[in-house]
Amino acid sequence: MTEDTWRSKVERYIDAELSPQEMRAMSEHLRDCASCASDALQQLQLKRAIKIVGQCYAPAPEFRRGTHDQMRPQTRSTWFWKPAFALATVVVILAAVWFTYSSKRGRSQQLLTELVDIHVADLAASTPVEVASSDRHTVKPWFQGKVPFTFDLPELANSPFILVGGRLAYLNHEPGTQLIYNIRSHHISVFIFRDTPELASSFASKDARTDVLKFYFESWSAHGLRYFVLGDANPTDIQQLAGLLKQAGNS
């Protein structure tokens, strides 16, 4: 093996990324080669210095406690929580309990529960949207490069709906869009994800409609995308917004 080959392996040796056989061979080589040994020592010193300096930030004890409490809302105090978030949590817990004891519990219901969680938690957040605009030509481009698909939004000029904005959402670790619309003080979330085999099988019927804890859903698939419209508005409003979205998607 040439000197250059040995030298090219020093960094991986320091990071313990060579095979056991190569690690042994390198160790033996370092005993005989002052140049590589010096190189390895220098790299090791830098690695150790970074290890020490790189651990300089520690979380505040109250922040650790607060985050810990958030994970155990049913048994811990809620002093850390903002009132809006606490309200959201209650709704989420109720939704979870409802589903736990439902005889119809299935994968589709689990997915819908996740979407309710996202909808409620985001509306309770201090910044419910990451892009705030009523202009669809501002909101849609914001998602470019953030989600692996594109989509069409309806013109709302002659409708009672107002686009509030959008944010990224994740379902089954897949990125998607969450668009928020307003109608008579009610918020409606429109989620769009790639229609995976799991989503397709969970919502097998062409149009799935249901309601959970007064949240009304409508879901459908078009052009490889899965749409979910949900909110606490009345079913007619949900259907009307779904209709506008379907029309935009097919235009």
Place this chain on the structure above:
Amino acid sequence: MSTGQTSADQFEQLAMPLFDSLYNFAHWLTCNREEAEELVQETYLKALKGFSGFQQGTNFRAWIFRILRNTFLTSRSGLKAMQTVSFDVADEETAAAAVNEETPESILLGRASQEAIQAALEQLPVIFREVVLLCDVEDMSYDEISQTIGIPVGTVMSRLHRARRSLRQLLQEKVHGAAND
């Protein structure tokens, strides 16, 4: 005990030991305490929410670090940080092969204070800073880093090499700058 409680307990057992590491990493990414706290909090909520989708037996640490990193990248400061390095990333593969002829670290590190090393790390573009931190501070293997960042192992190696080379250059400048003052 319900299934939900068991799952929450299991999540807590896996996630809380990583709290300090995640916070430290978040602080290095954001360079700001408040943003780091928000990032960690959002990461834990997302991870808890998505824990049912986590495949048991796979690498939980890489999974939750990946959630934190993805959350950072979609934040305002994350998008800004990534925009500033697009030019540097383009030639990272070729740069990895470059020969370095810097001052030996034994001399360099002897002269450089911890503050200088910290400042040099902060100056690194975020895509280089993160690989160094995951490798040297979190002791992640190249494979774990690859899973966390979502890039091939070969790119992890070249990015790591370039990050360390840049660090040496930055330290060299600081040491020489201090000597000339």
